[in-house]
Amino acid sequence: MxxxxxxxxxxxxxxxxxxxxxxxxxxxxxxxxxxxxxxxxxxxxxxxxxxxxxxxxxxxxxxxxxxxxxxxxxxxxxxxxxxxxxxxxxxxxxxxxxxxxxxxxxxxxxxxxxxxxxxxxxxxxxxxxxxxxxHVKGQYANSQEQFDFIARQLGRFNGAYLMGKEIPNQKWICKGWLKSWTTACQMYAPNPEDYINHLHRDIESRIWAWFQGFNEQIENNLSSLGNLPRVLAHQDLSQMNMLIVKNDLKIDRLVLIDWQFMSISGVGEDLAKMFGVNMSLGIIPPDLYKACQASLFNAYIAGLKDMGWKGDERQARYGYCLGTALRSVWEVPKYISLVAQLENDHLNKNLQDRVTQLEKIIKVQMEMALEADTLKALKI
Missing domain, CATH: 3.30.200 (Phosphorylase Kinase; domain 1)
Incomplete structure (x- = not known):
């Protein structure tokens, strides 16, 4: 035939x-x-x-x-x-x-x-x-409950390495993922200096002032992540890369695809990527930012404890807060460039919605950066 x-x-x-x-x-x-x-x-x-x-x-x-x-x-x-x-x-x-x-x-x-x-x-x-x-067939996370399930499994995944599972050390596994990513963002993101004359509202000025100060501390902050306990990390936990699949016993399992960003990272960094990227993609809606920020972390800590980890939770919190805040190196320049576009296209509803969404995301990043500073001062 x-x-x-x-x-x-x-x-x-x-x-x-x-x-x-x-x-x-x-x-x-x-x-x-x-x-x-x-x-x-x-x-x-x-x-x-x-x-x-x-x-x-x-x-x-x-x-x-x-x-x-x-x-x-x-x-x-x-x-x-x-x-x-x-x-x-x-x-x-x-x-x-x-x-x-x-x-x-x-x-x-x-x-x-x-x-x-x-x-x-x-x-x-x-x-x-x-x-x-x-070809994995499964369900993408759409609810806070499903995201919490994934966060707990992520805690168990990372926690296994905190409890003695050998971390692979091949030379092609990235050892400084966030440093490399932020460097690339600074190269390819819009240059805020080209648009700052278009900042007129108080919220825009506050974001720009905060971002300037945050940028001055980036190298120091990236260096501090190296002090966190190390885990194997996925580092690309967008909705499309996380599938909830039922096994033969009808029990939910987490299948992760796209391991292009595999890294050895600090505890909490993987969770930061999951929270931050799904805010950016609009998967987590703005009215759930606060609730998800807390519930994801609690689920992640529960997963670490499931594996027997009894370490300082503030270390995981620091990786989570700073990892999320560092996403501002892409989000803020994008926001400022869109504000400038909006000045000449103020009736563009899609553009206005994107600016509003980014303002809410950056507010979360600013708050988590402040918390990271507080944790860092405690010398965790």
Whole structure:
């Protein structure tokens, strides 16, 4: 029977049968399989990680012992986009996720989290790398209860390393993720100095004054994160990378995908990324900022304690507060540039809503920066 292929993408998949059979051995075992149909769809990847060229869904049917069965695989294409991402210690080192899959590190994660299985890492002649991996079907967090569940599992994940699980130390695992990320933000964010003449309201002036002072302390603050207990961290906990999946016993499990930002970080930093990025993406609505800020931390601490950790909670709080506040190095310049745009387009409702949202996010960042300063003064 002739293989039927429907390719709805720009990707050349017509000669990838051997790669698919290699994946099928991971999924179905070493049994006789006949590939019947292939469909390839573009998942419309929009997240601004420039080392990702695209994410695709390959699916179709196979025949095993005269029975036709469905199959489904995710294919992620990664590439080098700049000289800086060639550095293994850059937060967005372009080869990192391929190396993570190749190392089998994800097979030895603490029980609190799981990862999508990596089937095949394939180098292409055009310099890209194709990552063939498991298609995980689960639910994205949409409620405070679900986010709290994830935060507790995150605490258990990080807590395993605080309680003696060996932290992997491959040279391509980032050792200073927030420092690298803030440096990149300072390079690529809008320059606030170009827009400060457009700041007229009191809230705008207060944000700019605070940000100037915060910027003066960034190097010192980043250095202080190095004093926190170390854990293996994911560092990219946006809603789309966290899936709640029920196992065979109908018990919720947390599956994390996209390990491109894997790092060795301070306790609390991973939670800060989760809270901060989901505020920025609009997943956590402004009326829940305060409640989620508290509930996520309480759930995270509960997860650390589940693993037997009896350390100083203020250390985790410091990593959480400062990690969230440091996101202002991107948010504030963006805010100031949008305020300037709004002055010339004051009837633009979408622009006004974005400015209002950013004001509320930055207020949280300012409050958490102040708390971090207080904790730092206590020399935790």
């Amino acid at each position: 002739k293989l039927l292929i429907q390719n709805n993408t720009r990707l050349s998949i017509e000669n990838k049968e051997n790669q698919l059979y290699a994946c099928f051995q991971n999924i179905f075992g070493k049994i006789a399989i006949e590939l019947v149909t292939i469909t390839c769809d573009d998942l419309g990847y929009k997240t601004p990680n420039f080392t990702t060229s695209g994410i695709f869904h390959l699916h179709g049917t196979i025949r095993i012992k005269n029975e036709q069965l469905p199959w489904s695989i995710i294919l992620k294409v990664i590439k080098s986009d700049s000289t800086e991402t060639e550095d293994p210690q850059h937060h967005n080192y372009w080869r990192r996720e391929a190396l993570v899959f190749g190392s089998k590190l994800l097979d030895d994660l603490p029980d609190a989290v799981q990862a999508a299985k990596g089937y095949l890492v394939e180098e292409q002649q055009d310099g890209t790398i194709w990552l063939w991996m498991e």
